[in-house]
Amino acid sequence: PASEGILQFDMWNVTPSDLWEWDTLKQQIIEHGIRNSLLLAPMPTASTSQILGNNECFEPYTSNIYQRRVLAGEFQVVNPWLLKDLVDMGLWSDAMKNRIIAENGSIQNIPNIPADIKALYKTVWEISQRQVVQMAADRGAFIDQSQSLNIHMKDPSMGKITSMHFAGWKLGLKTGMYYLRTQAAAAPIQFTVDQEALKVADANVGKDRLPKKRTAPAGTSYMTSVSAVPRAAHLRKEDGINSVNANGIPTPSNTPPPAGASRPIASPSKPAAIKADVDEGDSPKVLP
Structure with missing residues (x-):
């Protein structure tokens, strides 16, 4: 069709703007021909988008x-x-x-x-895929080959996919779906995110976007609300308690520590090296 001056948008019944001289271009193509029959095939590629600093082609x-x-x-x-x-x-x-x-x-x-x-x-995942297909059709009038259109669905079904295929077919898309992208059934555990800190941050968000002031309830104190951790009897030395009472019985403050309480913890000893770990020098014959 291009050899006869019929370009892609002519076959889509689309009239482009008059910014460019399309009629002059068509006459030159009819007279001199065209080097490439196909020029455009947009595709989402991660490496190219990384180099250029943009997202993958036309994809959200x-x-x-x-x-x-x-x-x-x-x-x-x-x-x-x-x-x-x-x-x-x-x-x-x-x-x-x-x-x-x-x-x-x-x-x-x-x-x-x-x-x-x-x-x-x-x-x-939050954009209607019908809108994605519609935008692909809007581009299609100016794409002479085709475009790698990917469809993203959280929970695809046969009915949804069939409906999407017919929508693309009615709009005249050459490629109704290149890849069907879905989400994983289970989300990975986010070890790097403190979930408790996020809950506190959400609770502190006020109407003015300022953190709410947290105050203690009336009659209470955060310092006194924490119960003391009980200590062992031989470690307690309270005031006003004699080391030996009237009957000669030692009080808890003078009770000797239980057997083994003050025994130093032995450091783990290094296991003896077996023959295979010993450097035998240049005499491998002595090894078993």
Whole structure:
């Protein structure tokens, strides 16, 4: 079709803007031909996006904080645009970072983040996949080959996948689904996140986003509410107690320590070296 001056958007019945001289280009193609029959095939690639500093091609972020594994090691990557907005609003902190990690890279359930920021930084798991397919169709009119469109579903089913395939087919997509991405059935244990600290931070979030002042209940004291740990009888030396009472019986303050209480703890001895561990020099014949 290109040899006849019919380009991709013509076959989609889409009229592009008049910013470029499409008619002149079509006449030149008819007269001189075209070097490549296909030019565009967008695809999400992790290595290219890492080099350029952007997300994978046209895909939304799968997480606002994630681990990037490369040959040099593992690196923690944060959505730079979200980071900038949170820093500008004075909301970015170590506690905020741990909260996002605990939410698996989502910010939708964090109470002190404004609603407009939450709407702007949805992950791909929080975006309607029908909207993703619709945006792929909007791009498709200007892509002469195809695009590697991945579908993300938390809990896929045959009905959902079939519905998604028919939606892409009706919109004219050449590739309805390249990969189907799903989430793991069980989330990994987050050893690096202090869950108790997150609960305290959430409880301290007020309407003005300032920590609430924690006060002790009336008539109580945090210092006196902790019960004393009982000590052994031979370690107690209370005032006003004689070492020997009237009957000559030793009091607890003078009770000798039980047998073995003051015995020093023996350091573990190094096991004797076996013959295989002994340096036999240059005479291997002496080894058994």
